[in-house]
Amino acid sequence: xxxxxxxxxxxxxxxxxxxxxxxxxxxxxxxxxxxxxxxxxxxxxxxxxxxxxxxxxxxxxxxxxxxxxxxxxxxxxxxxxxxxxxxxxxxxxxxxxxxxxxxxxxxxxxxxxxxxxxxxxxxxxxxxxxxxxxxxxxxxxxxxxxxxxxxxxxxxxxxxxxxxxxxxxxxxxxxxxxxxxxxxxxxxxxxxxxxxxxxxxxxxxxxxxxxxxxxxxxxxxxxxxxxxxxxxxxxxxxxxxxxxxxxxxxxxxxxxxxxxxxxxxxxxxxxxxxxxxxxxxxxxxxxxxxxxxxxxxxxxxxxxxxxxxxxxxxxxxxxxxxxxxxxxxxxxxxxxxxxxxxxxxxxxxxxxxxxxxxxxxxxxxxxxxxxxxxxxxxxxxxxxxxxxxxxxxxxxxxxxxxxxxxxxxxxxx
Numbered sequence: 001x002x003x004x005x006x007x008x009x010x011x012x013x014x015x016x017x018x019x020x021x022x023x024x025x026x027x028x029x030x031x032x033x034x035x036x037x038x039x040x041x042x043x044x045x046x047x048x049x050x051x052x053x054x055x056x057x058x059x060x061x062x063x064x065x066x067x068x069x070x071x072x073x074x075x076x077x078x079x080x081x082x083x084x085x086x087x088x089x090x091x092x093x094x095x096x097x098x099x100x101x102x103x104x105x106x107x108x109x110x111x112x113x114x115x116x117x118x119x120x121x122x123x124x125x126x127x128x129x130x131x132x133x134x135x136x137x138x139x140x141x142x143x144x145x146x147x148x149x150x151x152x153x154x155x156x157x158x159x160x161x162x163x164x165x166x167x168x169x170x171x172x173x174x175x176x177x178x179x180x181x182x183x184x185x186x187x188x189x190x191x192x193x194x195x196x197x198x199x200x201x202x203x204x205x206x207x208x209x210x211x212x213x214x215x216x217x218x219x220x221x222x223x224x225x226x227x228x229x230x231x232x233x234x235x236x237x238x239x240x241x242x243x244x245x246x247x248x249x250x251x252x253x254x255x256x257x258x259x260x261x262x263x264x265x266x267x268x269x270x271x272x273x274x275x276x277x278x279x280x281x282x283x284x285x286x287x288x289x290x291x292x293x294x295x296x297x298x299x300x301x302x303x304x305x306x307x308x309x310x311x312x313x314x315x316x317x318x319x320x321x322x323x324x325x326x327x328x329x330x331x332x333x334x335x336x337x338x339x340x341x342x343x344x345x346x347x348x349x350x351x352x353x354x355x356x357x358x359x360x361x362x363x364x365x366x367x368x369x370x371x372x373x374x375x376x377x378x379x380x381x382x383x384x385x386x387x388x389x390x391x392x393x394x395x396x397x398x399x400x401x402x403x404x405x406x407x408x409x410x411x412x413x
Contacts, residue, residue: 002174006167013160020156024149025062031089032065033057036140038088039081040069047071063145066137073099073136075109082140083113093148095140102135192249195242202242205235247307248359248376251383258301258387265305265337265408266296269328272309276317276326285324287313293330293337295411304384311377312341312404319363319402320345337411342403348396356394357382 044051049071058066098110209232218224277287316326325344362375385392396402
């Protein structure tokens with residue numbers, strides 16, 4: 001589309017230049033006709049004769065004009081009248097004129113003149129005869145007519161050059177975008193291949209950790225049990241991060257699709273909240289559920305909605321202080337199901353709110369240095385909500401906490 005746009009601009013500009021050249025040529029022809037007619041009138045007045053009613057001016061070619069005054073012509077008077085009248089019409093280019101005998105059509109006098117408003121120069125090339133008391137006609141030729149017309153179109157040429165520069169910059173931008181797109185595809189393929197390669201050792205570590213935890217010798221040694229538990233937990237954490245990356249890559253591919261089914265959202269929230277409630281209880285925090293919606297069933301993708309709820313709860317825990325206080329609520333607004341995840345954490349400053357859903361963006365945490373992640377959690381939540389056509393809203397007060405609201409359309413009992 002960009003290439004077609006540039007080609008279209010060039011074609012339209014070419015047509016525009018062509019039409020303006022034709023317009024300038026028409027204006028030139030009109031101005032020359034007026035100047036030559038006025039010259040013929042002045043010569044007729046000077047000689048006291050009457051001009052022919054028809055065929056006074058004939059255009060022999062695009063730059064040659066024949067004027068049939070059919071009366072004696074004095075070359076000095078003719079030159080003066082031509083210079084004066086052409087200057088009045090704004091014709092300042094070089095012109096040549098010749099005086100011809102009406103009876104024999106022979107050239108009896110010719111000159112080349114340059115009309116200029118500031119300084120007029122006259123150069124006599126040749127004189128083939130003396131002035132005779134016979135009737136003559138004269139011919140005017142403009143040898144530099146095309147150059148004069150192109151100069152008259154200087155404003156159009158200036159705009160054309162600017163347009164071509166803009167198109168060149170646009171073309172360069174397209175080339176850069178295509179190059180970056182290719183690099184982005186290579187990077188995405190690399191990340192996909194790398195994360196897929198991670199899945200095999202992660203699975204092996206999980207199996208090994210489970211075997212160790214259930215081995216009698218390990219169960220008898222609390223220290224070994226603790227180490228095996230750490231291996232399993234950290235392996236699960238690594239697996240979760242790899243799954244996030246894989247899901248982001250899948251969402252950005254053309255093969256991404258949702259497997260919608262009827263979901264009991266309250267049951268889904270309880271499942272996601274159970275593991276966090278246990279962790280928060282041991283650490284002195286709390287997770288409250290206020291599931292007040294009476295229409296709590298929706299059509300959605302179970303896997304992705306589970307990840308959305310888990311991501312929001314995980315962020316609420318990570319960005320809270322020592323004792324996290326998290327509340328998850330549901331309510332109805334007519335046929336809409338509203339989900340709110342509220343925390344009393346560190347909050348987000350106003351200038352960061354517009355960037356939260358950008359890929360890989362992480363909010364600076366100030367004196368909180370133990371927050372880990374890749375900056376893809378909220379980006380994932382946003383993409384999934386958009387895919388479901390759910391509304392996502394985030395409100396936060398720095399130092400007081402954050403509330404994330406998801407509005408699901410068409411809920412039912």
